Amino acid sequence: MVFGLRRRLLVLLIAPLLMLAMLNAWFEYRSADSVAALQDQHLLSLLPLLADSLVTGDSGAPVLLLPPALEQFLDVRRATTAYAISDSDGQVLYGQAWLASSPLAVHGPEFHSEESRGVTWRIVRQRHSTIFGDLVMTLADASDPRQQWARAILAKVLLPHLVMIGAAALAVRWAVARALKPLLQLAEVVSRRSPQDLSAIEQDSSPDEVRPLVAALNRLLELVRAQAEGQRRFISDAAHQLRTPLAALQAQVEAWAQAARRIAPPGGPGTMLLPVEQIEKLRGATRRTTQLANQLLALSRADAGAMGAQPLQPVDLKALCETTLEIQLDAATRHAIDLGLDVQPVTLDAHAWLLRELLANLVDNAIRYTPRGGTVTIRCAPCAGGALLEVEDDGPGVPPAERARVLERFYRVQGTQGEGTGLGLAIAEEIARVHGSHLELDSGQGGRGLKVGLRLRGERVLGGMAASALLQAV
Incomplete structure (x- = not known):
């Protein structure tokens, strides 16, 4: 699967941040583990002091006299420390009773963690020889760095890193969007181009990488x-x-x-x-x-790329329609076609000879495929922001599924009667593209025949008296 460039950049930038966060958490754990090892050694070093605290009293009974170092350790962290002195059977002689445990099976020190009273304790036990025989010394500490790290890993390590990664993701997304903006603009420029526009794309406004x-x-x-x-x-x-x-x-x-x-x-x-x-x-x-x-x-002359640089001139569409009717009248008469006009005065800037060719092809097509006794009407009128040229007939028409294809070169609807080359509508569509428009095919009046329209837009569109005045000035 190929991901988008934006997603790939986000993954490539965020993945190292995640790895760094995990590496930082691992280092934090290793640091806590080192501190915990030192604390274990400290607890172990206090056990001989606890064993030496047993002395014989005046009555011969054992008395516990804690040395200053051990007493300070137990008093300063009274809530997080505990001790116990047990006999070989595990019975507590001095200290906290909850530290009673099974007899110690090993001769060396024993370390373990234990949950008690809602607190996790780090406990060390070791057998020591005293004046009262072999006894088991036990020290407990609830400030184990490993346990604190385990409790605080979300709040102090992972959560800040996740917030940082989320903020970085937003920043990277914004930066990637800004960095890819020239590519998106380039794609928009290319997508807006017509198929006939093969001119070079401006390079100076593009970044060096693009x-x-x-x-x-x-x-x-x-x-x-x-x-x-x-x-x-x-x-x-x-x-x-x-x-x-x-x-x-x-x-x-x-x-x-x-x-x-x-x-x-x-x-x-x-x-x-x-x-x-x-x-x-x-x-x-x-x-x-x-x-x-x-x-x-x-x-070939109506190629949109070749005509793009040609200047536009005022064209009287009404006069153009009347001239086309005069030229096509003989052909219409031979086919017994009623060729008529429905025109209004309108003038706009365009390529006159191309519109003449377009109209001639549309009227020729209509006459060629309309049966004898039919009607062909040429129309022109001003419309919103431009002008409308239209040729309508009452012939067999074109099925809706075929209307897009009849604009292709050399394509003819199967079963079409009459002579033709399949170029008339293709030429008209090419001329429409030159003028920034396209042909609109629809059914004629009453659902019969074919109506081909062209909406022309221009900066200067005049109708009625204004159109006549402009032509006289020209």
């Missing part, structure tokens, strides 16, 4: 841009070179078709080498090839 990544991205963008530019130039050159011979071929085929109709009218005997039907097919194929070459040229 500049190699920016430089690598710029090299990749330059390679992609060069490849895309090469493909665009190839398509443009090929389409441009094909236009002249295709135009000549189409002119000859048109002349041939007219001559064929004069020599061999429909229904009459033909004297041409080819039947009129085949000449008409050849004529249609020539027209489609010519249209494909023109569309490829328009597609």
Whole structure:
């Protein structure tokens, strides 16, 4: 599993702090253990003094006279010290009765810890020879550093370290977020870019550690841009070179078709080498090839990256729609299509020839796929912050699941009737991207046909009398 860079940095920075905290706790324990060992030796050194405290009284009975060192030890820490002198059977002769225990089985000193009266005691026992025989001397101390460390480990060692680690984690998180901010800004800059924007990313504003990544991205963008530019130039050159011979071929085929109709009218005997039907097919194929070459040229010219630096000019959308209607009227008449206008005066800054190409492709598509007797309407009107261009027909339309794909190049809905190359809407979408927008596909009025709209936004959008005044000034 690959973790995020922020989490990895947090783990790499916090893990050493945890290890240092555990190491510090271990050192604290070792220090307490050393102190406890010294205290054990101190208790053991006091046992001979306790044994020598037994003397014979006037009546011959044993009397306990504590030496100053032992008396000071027991008096200064009266609440945390205790002693006992026991016989070989474990019966306490002098001292605290709770220190009575089983007979001592070993000859050397015996150390152990014991819980009594809610306190943990460190107890040392050893057999000593006295004037009254062998007796067992016992000293107890409740100030064992190991026990104190065990009780205070949470409050004095681990808790401060955990608080420190928590504060460090917050500080590190804040510092990591600040340190990674240039990367996040770089990601935001790249994500906001359109697929056509292959310009280099600014390196001067990036930290030194991020500049190699920016430089690598710029090299990749330059390679992609060069490849895309090469493909665009190839398509443009090929389409441009094909236009002249295709135009000549189409002119000859048109002349041939007219001559064929004069020599061999429909229904009459033909004297041409080819039947009129085949000449008409050849004529249609020539027209489609010519249209494909023109569309490829328009597609290469409408490249968003190439048009980004071109200046915008005021465009009268109403006049543009009227001109498009005049150009497409003959084609609509041949297909018995009612081509109409629903326009309002509106002017905005745009690329005039690109919008003309866009509108021509949309109207051509609508006429091509609308059945005879249908209706195609061209609309333009001002809208909030811009203008709206729209072409609506009452043809078969496009299923909602296919509307995103018909904007791809050379894609056609399966089962579509009529001639086409699958480039009309792709060219229109490319032109929409140049203007910072995209095509909106929807059903036509009454759920029939297809309505293709383009919302254009600009810094200067005028409608009505203001639009006319601006055009006259221009």
